[in-house]
Amino acid sequence: MKTLKDAGGGLLIAAIGLLFLLGAREMPVGSLRNMGPGMVPTALSVVAIFAGLAIAALEALRNAKAAMTLDLRALVCVGGAIALYAVLMESAGLLATTVIAVFLLAAAPQRFRPVETLLVGVGLSVFTWAVFVKGLGMPLSFLPDLSS
């Protein structure tokens, strides 16, 4: 398990390379003299897989530690807030989405400040509405869109 953790970064690279290699199977590769659309992706995938495995092997041998420990709580809070925007923004409007997202972000640090968080959320939603909807004409609404 410990070794797997050390080698994780290299294995991740190799895994991404493998995914792209599998995806390139259906593309015509052509020949080196007359390349098809699949040639470059296939070649790059192979480079990524080999580089990833080499890094993984070296790090495991060297017992290299990860540069930073993964902060799962921060990752979940920030990732959750972004996902909220993706799911809610079009239907629930900017006000509700921003306030909920800001509360989710405020759950990441140790100390929770409810009043300040609410003020930031409301102020921020007004600001983004003014800039993006009024200023740039984005098709978003401030309040939940009840008509649809």
Next chain:
Amino acid sequence: MTELISGFATALHPINLIYCLAGVVLGNIVGVLPGIGAIAAISILLPLTFNLEPTTAVIMLAGVYYGAEYGGSIASILLNLPGTASNAITTLDGYPLARRGEAGLALLTAQVSSFAGGTLGIVAMVVFSPLIVSFSLSFGPAEYFATLLLGLVAGASVIGCGPLKGIAMVSIGMLFGTVGLDLNSGLPRYDLGIPNLLDGLSIVAVAMGLFGIPEVIANIRACQSAEKPIAVNARAMFSAFRKLGVIIPSVFRGAAVGGTLGPLPGAGPTIASFLAYSLERSTTRNPEEFGTGRINGVAAPEAANNAAAQTAFIPTMTLGIPGTPTMAIILGALMIHGISPGPQLVGEHPDLFWGLVASFWLGNVFLIMLNVPLIGFWAKLVSVPRRFFFPVIIALVCTGVFGVSNSSFDIWLVLGMGGLGYIFRCYGFPPAPLLIGFVLGPMVEEYLRRALMISGGDYTYLVSSPTSITIHCLTAALLAWPCLRAAKTRLAQPAS
């Protein structure tokens, strides 16, 4: 010369002037606030510039970039926390000066050196850009391929991560770049049946995800309370003007180092500032005084990073090759506006190129005029608790990226890239090579396939001209350099 004058006419157009001012002010703010870099700020602002004229858009985005170099020194001096990476070395002498009660002198030195360094960098850009353009106009697909390959290798050999990690990240970035319609055959690649993917991954989403989101995740729990910065007012700065005579040689040395390193792919302002500082130490009789608060130790790196920030635009604008990830985003902004980068850019869009150059200098004038009298305000901004910025960044990223194609798809893409970028960061994989591969990858493939089409599949065509051979030799040297250096250090320490 006439081009430069008409460039000033473009830059002085009220709209361009307003966006130049907005860009440098935003850049200055981003620089003053430790933790948010210029790359994240530019990618967040990119969607806001979609409705602008391309010249105006690039003037503003560039302003954010070099503006951050000015603002970054303020946090370095008053808080001992570098505002951006390239101001890190400024803390060594800047903070001791501030502790000693000479914050005004340190800040004024940083601002004046930044202005002088930036100005010298702009002069270098005015002189050398036309030369490079006239040389590179004869480039065919083979020379382009060679130059782009050099850019990729330089992007992969970012100092501090080892060549293997760089190659891995560049190839992943290039793979991300292959998503979408293949230009030569018109066949879709990796579209997964999703229409949004046919146009490829949006550079805005990739850049925001890789540079903005991991920064937020890594810092959101670490920031408890802001430290108290050292107080300073404008009068202290004005009264320090007469003490500045001693920095003149340091500024020129720093600007020379920075101006030379700026255009080199993979170097950039950070490395320039470190080298300028060590050069400064080696030219003096008493190097032990450095680190205790010598204004030359502030002047040289600040002149260097600002000169480098300006000359970094030379290869980006004249060859279409970005040396740093920030330049890759600027290049992406040009492409979004339908301007294809390369040697033909200066000839086809002289108003854009010379307007941008002129705006650099106006932006530098704005910055020094803003920062010296308003230093009290910037010093207050340093002390705003950082927890307020994270929700703002997330909100701007999500709403901004939605506007790229008015769909939530790009928000999901930001989430994916952000998560990936954070994991890469935890394992010590730098995101910069990935972004450079993402931007340059499709261009490399296109020129390679075009060159092979012209020559009928003959690979010797790629090395058929002296220019392309020279460039390939440079690439090979760049690849061999880290190996040679590693061998040298191993030979130097045989005992261990």
